[in-house]
Amino acid sequence: MEIRQLQYFLAVARELNFTRAARTLHITVPPLTRQIQSLEHELEVSLFDRSTHHVALTEAGEKLFVLAGSVVAEVEAIPTRLRxxxxxxxxxxxxxxxxxxxxxxxxxxxxxxxxxxxxxxxxxxxxxxxxxxxxxxxxxxxxxxxxxxxxxxxxxxxxHETMGVLVDVSQFEGGRSEVSAAELSDFSYIHGPRSWEIAEMLQAQRDLFAAGVVNHADERYDDLAATLIALDGSPKLTIRSQDAEEIQGLRESTFRVLPVSDVPMAFxxxxxxxxxxxxxxxxxxxxxxxxxxx
Missing domain, CATH: 3.40.190.10 (Periplasmic binding protein-like II)
Known part of the structure:
Protein backbone atom coordinates (compact mmCIF):
# COMPACT_ATOMS: atom_id res chain seq x y z
CA MET A 1 0.00 0.00 0.00
CA GLU A 2 1.37 3.41 -0.99
CA ILE A 3 0.62 6.79 0.55
CA ARG A 4 -0.34 7.95 -2.93
CA GLN A 5 -3.12 5.37 -3.05
CA LEU A 6 -4.52 6.70 0.21
CA GLN A 7 -4.34 10.26 -1.10
CA TYR A 8 -6.20 9.18 -4.23
CA PHE A 9 -8.77 7.34 -2.13
CA LEU A 10 -9.34 10.43 0.04
CA ALA A 11 -9.83 12.61 -3.03
CA VAL A 12 -12.56 10.30 -4.36
CA ALA A 13 -14.13 9.93 -0.91
CA ARG A 14 -14.40 13.71 -0.55
CA GLU A 15 -15.77 14.39 -4.01
CA LEU A 16 -17.76 11.14 -4.49
CA ASN A 17 -17.03 11.66 -8.15
CA PHE A 18 -14.04 10.20 -10.01
CA THR A 19 -13.90 12.97 -12.60
CA ARG A 20 -13.84 15.78 -10.02
CA ALA A 21 -11.36 13.86 -7.85
CA ALA A 22 -9.03 13.37 -10.81
CA ARG A 23 -9.23 17.08 -11.53
CA THR A 24 -8.21 17.99 -7.97
CA LEU A 25 -5.27 15.57 -8.24
CA HIS A 26 -4.27 16.91 -11.68
CA ILE A 27 -4.45 13.48 -13.28
CA THR A 28 -6.89 11.73 -15.61
CA VAL A 29 -9.61 9.31 -14.54
CA PRO A 30 -8.09 6.00 -15.81
CA PRO A 31 -4.95 6.04 -13.60
CA LEU A 32 -7.06 7.16 -10.64
CA THR A 33 -9.46 4.27 -11.20
CA ARG A 34 -6.57 1.80 -11.49
CA GLN A 35 -5.06 2.98 -8.19
CA ILE A 36 -8.40 2.64 -6.38
CA GLN A 37 -8.93 -0.84 -7.85
CA SER A 38 -5.40 -1.83 -6.81
CA LEU A 39 -6.05 -0.60 -3.28
CA GLU A 40 -9.35 -2.51 -3.10
CA HIS A 41 -7.62 -5.66 -4.38
CA GLU A 42 -4.86 -5.35 -1.78
CA LEU A 43 -7.32 -4.72 1.08
CA GLU A 44 -9.76 -7.35 -0.27
CA VAL A 45 -12.74 -5.03 0.20
CA SER A 46 -14.87 -2.75 -1.93
CA LEU A 47 -14.39 0.87 -0.92
CA PHE A 48 -17.03 2.45 -3.16
CA ASP A 49 -20.47 1.54 -4.43
CA ARG A 50 -20.39 2.60 -8.06
CA SER A 51 -23.26 3.06 -10.49
CA THR A 52 -23.89 5.10 -13.60
CA HIS A 53 -25.41 7.89 -11.55
CA HIS A 54 -23.57 7.98 -8.23
CA VAL A 55 -20.54 6.99 -6.16
CA ALA A 56 -20.91 6.24 -2.44
CA LEU A 57 -18.62 4.95 0.28
CA THR A 58 -19.16 1.39 1.47
CA GLU A 59 -18.96 0.55 5.17
CA ALA A 60 -15.30 -0.39 4.67
CA GLY A 61 -14.76 2.86 2.77
CA GLU A 62 -16.21 4.86 5.66
CA LYS A 63 -13.78 3.19 8.07
CA LEU A 64 -10.81 3.72 5.77
CA PHE A 65 -11.76 7.39 5.31
CA VAL A 66 -11.10 8.08 8.99
CA LEU A 67 -7.94 5.94 9.13
CA ALA A 68 -6.49 7.24 5.87
CA GLY A 69 -7.15 10.84 6.85
CA SER A 70 -5.07 10.42 10.01
CA VAL A 71 -2.26 8.55 8.22
CA VAL A 72 -1.99 11.06 5.39
CA ALA A 73 -2.10 13.99 7.82
CA GLU A 74 0.76 12.47 9.83
CA VAL A 75 2.86 11.90 6.73
CA GLU A 76 2.22 15.39 5.38
CA ALA A 77 3.19 16.87 8.76
CA ILE A 78 6.66 15.28 8.70
CA PRO A 79 8.43 18.22 6.96
CA THR A 80 7.04 20.63 9.56
CA ARG A 81 8.15 18.44 12.46
CA LEU A 82 11.68 18.16 11.08
CA ARG A 83 12.23 21.90 10.98
CA HIS A 160 -23.13 31.46 21.46
CA GLU A 161 -24.83 34.43 19.82
CA THR A 162 -28.44 35.61 19.83
CA MET A 163 -29.94 36.94 16.62
CA GLY A 164 -32.67 39.51 16.04
CA VAL A 165 -34.16 41.59 13.27
CA LEU A 166 -32.21 44.61 12.08
CA VAL A 167 -34.72 47.38 11.43
CA ASP A 168 -35.17 51.12 11.21
CA VAL A 169 -36.70 51.75 14.63
CA SER A 170 -38.74 54.68 13.29
CA GLN A 171 -41.12 52.00 11.97
CA PHE A 172 -42.31 51.44 15.55
CA GLU A 173 -43.86 53.83 18.02
CA GLY A 174 -41.90 54.53 21.19
CA GLY A 175 -38.64 52.97 22.30
CA ARG A 176 -38.56 49.23 21.71
CA SER A 177 -36.35 46.54 23.18
CA GLU A 178 -38.08 43.67 21.33
CA VAL A 179 -40.89 42.99 18.85
CA SER A 180 -43.30 40.14 18.17
CA ALA A 181 -43.58 38.27 14.88
CA ALA A 182 -47.10 39.64 14.39
CA GLU A 183 -45.74 43.21 14.43
CA LEU A 184 -43.52 42.32 11.47
CA SER A 185 -46.25 40.90 9.23
CA ASP A 186 -46.19 43.90 6.87
CA PHE A 187 -42.40 44.00 6.61
CA SER A 188 -40.29 42.80 3.69
CA TYR A 189 -37.23 40.62 4.18
CA ILE A 190 -33.84 41.68 2.81
CA HIS A 191 -31.38 38.84 2.22
CA GLY A 192 -27.72 39.06 3.14
CA PRO A 193 -24.72 37.19 1.70
CA ARG A 194 -25.38 33.54 0.88
CA SER A 195 -22.35 32.59 2.96
CA TRP A 196 -24.30 33.70 6.08
CA GLU A 197 -27.23 31.40 5.43
CA ILE A 198 -26.53 28.76 8.05
CA ALA A 199 -29.26 26.40 9.25
CA GLU A 200 -30.26 28.55 12.24
CA MET A 201 -30.67 31.66 10.09
CA LEU A 202 -32.65 29.81 7.41
CA GLN A 203 -35.00 28.44 10.09
CA ALA A 204 -35.48 31.95 11.50
CA GLN A 205 -36.28 33.18 7.99
CA ARG A 206 -38.92 30.46 7.56
CA ASP A 207 -40.49 31.35 10.91
CA LEU A 208 -40.69 35.01 9.91
CA PHE A 209 -42.16 34.18 6.50
CA ALA A 210 -44.76 31.97 8.21
CA ALA A 211 -45.67 34.97 10.40
CA GLY A 212 -46.35 37.10 7.32
CA VAL A 213 -43.01 38.74 6.53
CA VAL A 214 -42.74 39.09 2.75
CA ASN A 215 -39.83 37.23 1.18
CA HIS A 216 -38.19 39.45 -1.42
CA ALA A 217 -35.84 36.79 -2.76
CA ASP A 218 -34.37 39.14 -5.37
CA GLU A 219 -33.33 41.79 -2.80
CA ARG A 220 -29.93 40.70 -1.51
CA TYR A 221 -26.96 42.77 -0.32
CA ASP A 222 -23.45 41.60 0.55
CA ASP A 223 -22.49 44.44 2.88
CA LEU A 224 -24.00 46.41 5.72
CA ALA A 225 -23.85 49.80 3.97
CA ALA A 226 -26.20 48.77 1.15
CA THR A 227 -28.46 47.00 3.63
CA LEU A 228 -28.82 50.12 5.80
CA ILE A 229 -29.67 52.25 2.77
CA ALA A 230 -32.44 49.79 1.89
CA LEU A 231 -33.72 49.72 5.49
CA ASP A 232 -33.66 53.48 6.04
CA GLY A 233 -37.22 54.75 6.45
CA SER A 234 -38.72 51.53 5.07
CA PRO A 235 -40.76 48.65 6.54
CA LYS A 236 -38.02 46.19 5.77
CA LEU A 237 -35.84 43.93 7.92
CA THR A 238 -33.02 41.45 7.87
CA ILE A 239 -31.48 39.11 10.45
CA ARG A 240 -28.26 39.91 12.28
CA SER A 241 -26.51 38.71 15.41
CA GLN A 242 -26.96 41.05 18.34
CA ASP A 243 -23.26 40.50 19.08
CA ALA A 244 -21.85 40.95 15.57
CA GLU A 245 -19.04 43.45 15.56
CA GLU A 246 -20.28 45.12 12.39
CA ILE A 247 -23.46 46.40 14.06
CA GLN A 248 -21.82 47.72 17.23
CA GLY A 249 -21.31 51.19 15.77
CA LEU A 250 -24.89 51.69 14.55
CA ARG A 251 -26.83 54.67 15.86
CA GLU A 252 -29.50 53.17 18.11
CA SER A 253 -31.74 56.13 17.39
CA THR A 254 -32.00 54.93 13.76
CA PHE A 255 -31.16 51.23 13.45
CA ARG A 256 -31.32 48.48 16.02
CA VAL A 257 -31.20 44.68 16.23
CA LEU A 258 -34.35 43.72 18.11
CA PRO A 259 -35.04 40.21 19.43
CA VAL A 260 -38.32 38.69 18.27
CA SER A 261 -40.14 37.59 21.41
CA ASP A 262 -41.89 34.56 19.88
CA VAL A 263 -39.23 33.49 17.35
CA PRO A 264 -36.10 32.19 19.11
CA MET A 265 -32.98 32.86 17.06
CA ALA A 266 -29.45 31.86 18.11
CA PHE A 267 -26.40 30.06 16.80
Missing part, protein backbone atom coordinates in the same frame (compact mmCIF):
# COMPACT_ATOMS: atom_id res chain seq x y z
CA UNK A 84 14.83 23.40 13.33
CA UNK A 85 13.34 24.43 16.67
CA UNK A 86 13.98 28.10 15.99
CA UNK A 87 11.88 28.02 12.81
CA UNK A 88 8.30 29.17 13.30
CA UNK A 89 5.61 26.76 12.13
CA UNK A 90 3.03 27.95 9.65
CA UNK A 91 -0.57 27.74 10.83
CA UNK A 92 -3.53 28.44 8.56
CA UNK A 93 -6.50 29.89 10.45
CA UNK A 94 -9.86 30.54 8.82
CA UNK A 95 -12.63 32.76 10.13
CA UNK A 96 -16.23 33.17 8.93
CA UNK A 97 -17.62 36.40 7.54
CA UNK A 98 -19.05 37.56 10.86
CA UNK A 99 -17.76 37.21 14.41
CA UNK A 100 -18.69 38.64 17.76
CA UNK A 101 -16.25 41.24 19.06
CA UNK A 102 -15.40 39.01 22.03
CA UNK A 103 -14.28 36.16 19.74
CA UNK A 104 -12.45 38.44 17.35
CA UNK A 105 -10.61 40.12 20.23
CA UNK A 106 -9.67 36.78 21.79
CA UNK A 107 -8.31 35.44 18.48
CA UNK A 108 -6.37 38.64 17.79
CA UNK A 109 -4.77 38.59 21.24
CA UNK A 110 -3.88 34.92 20.96
CA UNK A 111 -2.24 35.32 17.55
CA UNK A 112 -0.30 38.36 18.75
CA UNK A 113 0.94 36.51 21.84
CA UNK A 114 2.12 33.51 19.79
CA UNK A 115 3.45 35.29 16.70
CA UNK A 116 7.03 34.46 17.70
CA UNK A 117 6.31 30.72 17.76
CA UNK A 118 4.07 30.45 14.71
CA UNK A 119 3.51 32.20 11.40
CA UNK A 120 -0.25 32.65 11.09
CA UNK A 121 -2.00 32.89 7.73
CA UNK A 122 -5.59 34.17 8.07
CA UNK A 123 -8.28 33.45 5.49
CA UNK A 124 -12.06 33.75 5.29
CA UNK A 125 -13.96 30.54 4.62
CA UNK A 126 -17.78 30.33 4.65
CA UNK A 127 -18.93 28.19 7.55
CA UNK A 128 -20.61 25.65 5.28
CA UNK A 129 -17.27 25.03 3.51
CA UNK A 130 -15.06 24.67 6.59
CA UNK A 131 -15.19 20.89 6.97
CA UNK A 132 -14.13 20.38 3.36
CA UNK A 133 -11.34 22.96 3.70
CA UNK A 134 -10.02 21.11 6.76
CA UNK A 135 -10.29 17.68 5.11
CA UNK A 136 -8.49 19.02 2.04
CA UNK A 137 -5.63 20.30 4.22
CA UNK A 138 -6.27 23.91 3.20
CA UNK A 139 -7.00 25.00 6.78
CA UNK A 140 -5.46 23.93 10.11
CA UNK A 141 -7.76 25.68 12.59
CA UNK A 142 -11.15 27.16 11.76
CA UNK A 143 -13.87 29.18 13.43
CA UNK A 144 -17.23 28.21 12.02
CA UNK A 145 -20.94 28.72 12.67
CA UNK A 146 -21.79 25.27 11.25
CA UNK A 147 -21.32 22.22 13.46
CA UNK A 148 -18.84 19.94 11.61
CA UNK A 149 -20.30 16.56 10.69
CA UNK A 150 -17.27 14.89 9.10
CA UNK A 151 -15.65 12.14 11.18
CA UNK A 152 -12.21 13.46 10.23
CA UNK A 153 -12.96 16.87 11.77
CA UNK A 154 -13.02 17.51 15.53
CA UNK A 155 -14.48 20.60 17.20
CA UNK A 156 -15.49 22.32 20.41
CA UNK A 157 -18.05 25.04 21.14
CA UNK A 158 -16.55 28.45 21.87
CA UNK A 159 -19.37 31.02 21.70
CA UNK A 268 -23.13 28.60 18.05
CA UNK A 269 -19.53 29.29 17.02
CA UNK A 270 -17.18 26.30 16.92
CA UNK A 271 -13.42 25.87 16.77
CA UNK A 272 -12.66 23.03 14.35
CA UNK A 273 -9.51 21.13 13.39
CA UNK A 274 -8.43 17.97 11.55
CA UNK A 275 -8.48 14.75 13.55
CA UNK A 276 -4.95 13.44 13.98
CA UNK A 277 -3.19 16.82 13.62
CA UNK A 278 -1.33 16.16 16.86
CA UNK A 279 1.46 18.64 16.11
CA UNK A 280 -1.08 21.44 16.66
CA UNK A 281 -2.60 20.05 19.86
CA UNK A 282 -0.91 22.52 22.22
CA UNK A 283 -1.76 25.49 19.98
CA UNK A 284 -5.34 24.39 19.48
CA UNK A 285 -5.91 23.79 23.19
CA UNK A 286 -4.41 27.18 23.98
CA UNK A 287 -6.69 28.93 21.49
CA UNK A 288 -9.77 27.07 22.74
CA UNK A 289 -8.93 28.13 26.31
CA UNK A 290 -8.48 31.75 25.21
CA UNK A 291 -11.89 31.90 23.49
CA UNK A 292 -14.99 32.96 25.46
CA UNK A 293 -16.71 29.52 25.73
CA UNK A 294 -19.97 31.10 26.81
Missing amino acids: PENTADGVRVSVPFSLSSRVRNAVSRFISEHSGEYVFAISQVPSKDVSKAIRDHRVDLALTHVRPAAESVEFCEVD TTYLAWRRGADHLTALREGLAKALPQR
